[in-house]
Amino acid sequence: MLRRTLLATLAIAFWHGSALAQMSHQHASEAACDDTTLRCASKVTPTFGPDGTLWLAWMAGGRVSVANSKDAGRNVSAPVQVTQKALNLDWGPDARPKIVVDRQGRVAVAFSTFRDKAFNGQVLYTRSSDGGKSFAEPRPITPNNESQRFEALALDSDGSVFAAWLDKRNRVPAKESGRAYEGAGLYFASSTDGGTTYSEARLAKDNTCECCRLGLAFAGPGHPVVVFRNIFDGGIRDHAVITFTDPATPGEVRRVSEDDWQIAACPHHGPSLSISAAGTYHVTWYTAGKKRKGLFYARSLDGGKTFSDPVAIGRSDRSPSRPYVVSSAQGTAMVWKEFDGEKTSINLMTSRDDGASWSQPKTIASTSDTSDHPLLVSDGRRTFLSWMTKADGYRFQSIEDEP
Numbered sequence: 001m002l003r004r005t006l007l008a009t010l011a012i013a014f015w016h017g018s019a020l021a022q023m024s025h026q027h028a029s030e031a032a033c034d035d036t037t038l039r040c041a042s043k044v045t046p047t048f049g050p051d052g053t054l055w056l057a058w059m060a061g062g063r064v065s066v067a068n069s070k071d072a073g074r075n076v077s078a079p080v081q082v083t084q085k086a087l088n089l090d091w092g093p094d095a096r097p098k099i100v101v102d103r104q105g106r107v108a109v110a111f112s113t114f115r116d117k118a119f120n121g122q123v124l125y126t127r128s129s130d131g132g133k134s135f136a137e138p139r140p141i142t143p144n145n146e147s148q149r150f151e152a153l154a155l156d157s158d159g160s161v162f163a164a165w166l167d168k169r170n171r172v173p174a175k176e177s178g179r180a181y182e183g184a185g186l187y188f189a190s191s192t193d194g195g196t197t198y199s200e201a202r203l204a205k206d207n208t209c210e211c212c213r214l215g216l217a218f219a220g221p222g223h224p225v226v227v228f229r230n231i232f233d234g235g236i237r238d239h240a241v242i243t244f245t246d247p248a249t250p251g252e253v254r255r256v257s258e259d260d261w262q263i264a265a266c267p268h269h270g271p272s273l274s275i276s277a278a279g280t281y282h283v284t285w286y287t288a289g290k291k292r293k294g295l296f297y298a299r300s301l302d303g304g305k306t307f308s309d310p311v312a313i314g315r316s317d318r319s320p321s322r323p324y325v326v327s328s329a330q331g332t333a334m335v336w337k338e339f340d341g342e343k344t345s346i347n348l349m350t351s352r353d354d355g356a357s358w359s360q361p362k363t364i365a366s367t368s369d370t371s372d373h374p375l376l377v378s379d380g381r382r383t384f385l386s387w388m389t390k391a392d393g394y395r396f397q398s399i400e401d402e403p
Contacts, residue, residue: 032390036061036081039393042091043372046386046396048379049101054396055132057109058388062086064097064111066132068119072384073396082126082135088114090121090149093268094213096372098153100161105131108161108195110141110151121149123165127195127207141189142201144169148187150270152216154224161191162195162224162247163198164214170206183231184210188224190247204250209237211266213271215283219303222246227256227283235262237273239285239302257298257310259289269321276327279303280354284313284323284334295320295336299355307309314338314347314361328378329352331401334375335385343367346374346387348399360362364399367391 033040041058054069054083056076063086065079089095090112097111107128112121124138141163142148151165167187174181186205189198209228215227220348223244230240230253239256256271271285281300295313300306314320318338325334332351337344345366349358365374369391376399379386387395394400 001109032062034061034080035064036063038065038067038076038079041388041394043096044386044388044394045096045099046375046384047099047101047379048377049105050103052379053101054379055099055101055107057082057097057111059089059097059111062089064089064109066099066107066109066128066135072379072382072398080128080132080134081180082109082111083138086095091228092119092149092211092272094150098151100153100155101158102155102161102194102391104159104194105323106194107135108153108155108191109133109135110153110163111138112149112151112165115147120147120168123148123151125163125195125198126301129194129196134156141165141198142167144201145185146172147184150211150213150375152214152226154218154219156224156247157173157221159192161195161198162188162216162218163190164204164216164224164226166208166210166214167203168199168210170203174239178245181207182235183207186214186226186228186242188226188247188250191290199248202248204242204244205240205253207231208240209267211268213270215271217273217275219243219275219281225273225275225304226282227271227285229267229270229285230255235264236289237261237263237267238287238289239283241281241283241300243304254304254306256283256285256307257287257296257308258291259287260291261287261289263288272324274325274327274332276332276354277329278354280327281307282325282327282332282355283307284325284336286323295323297323297325297334297355297358308355311358313349320347322373324374324376326376326378326383328379328383328399330378330383333383335364335376335377335399337371337374344371348385350399365395365397375381 146169296310323336367389372388
């Protein structure tokens with residue numbers, strides 16, 4: 001089944017032409033070298049600790065490493081390897097290590113590996129209780145032996161860690177009873193001890209798209225929110241949002257947009273979510289539906305019950321991809337990739353009115369070779385672009401410093 005899905009994905013790239021072909025080009029975020037150093041990383045994930053320290057988690061040389069910076073990335077500490085031996089890390093386009101740091105300096109990390117050649121995965125987690133100097137032996141986030149991938153971590157205001165991931169455990173009983181099973185289940189768990197242990201995994205929504213990253217944020221203390229590519233009736237893979245009543249109780253599934261993308265394969269192109277201090281949900285995503293194609297942005301002013309009309313992002317003649325949005329005290333910012341046939345650029349738009357209007361796009365970085373997805377992260381005062389490139393190494397730059 002997974003092999004057929006991969007073949008279908010390749011066929012889609014052919015059917016849809018340059019846009020998905022360019023997505024395939026950007027999927028090959030190859031490392032520049034085979035060492036475990038930051039320069040050799042293929043995927044880098046940033047986060048800020050409560051004290052303003054920048055933390056980085058990356059995958060390189062088959063290992064996950066963590067380091068920190070006290071000066072916004074100008075100088076980075078010696079890396080600490082989270083995994084002591086090389087693993088078959090999940091190298092999928094939407095896969096990357098996740099990291100959060102609480103007020104006590106405990107560092108929680110999660111990542112996924114491939115169990116087999118059929119791309120069945122396993123989500124592993126670990127934590128450091130000594131400020132990132134050492135990490136516990138990674139453990140599975142759930143004892144279930146089916147496939148788990150595309151984990152997401154977020155830190156609540158009380159220091160608890162909320163985790164969500166895509167899980168295929170329900171395909172087994174479906175097959176045994178002769179029922180068809182599409183996609184994967186959206187599962188979740190939480191940790192109240194800094195990522196040392198997690199609660200039993202629970203199902204939030206079954207039959208979601210099985211191969212796209214999740215958007216995860218908090219709509220106030222104790223209310224995690226997950227944005228994901230769902231499978232609606234008729235095989236439509238459009239985006240949906242779930243707002244939790246509390247960390248153990250998922251709410252209703254609400255549709256973000258009706259794009260009408262009917263596809264029996266994996267887009268490998270998940271959404272991004274950020275929630276402002278005013279409670280506005282900001283969502284960006286990619287679609288190749290009948291109603292719209294490309295990158296889009298929408299916001300919700302009523303806690304995810306309804307969303308604004310989608311706003312198109314980027315130049316359609318430059319195959320825009322990988323949108324990411326972050327809201328902070330300074331406003332809301334969006335970045336995405338574009339490819340002009342020779343180089344990949346990162347483009348930025350900002351909003352000072354909580355997404356009601358946006359600035360004109362401008363290019364803030366570019367590279368001539370493969371690269372990771374662009375990410376945004378805020379320290380509460382400034383917002384930064386985090387971008388790993390094969391040709392030019394890791395870039396961490398303030399978007400406010402851009403002309």
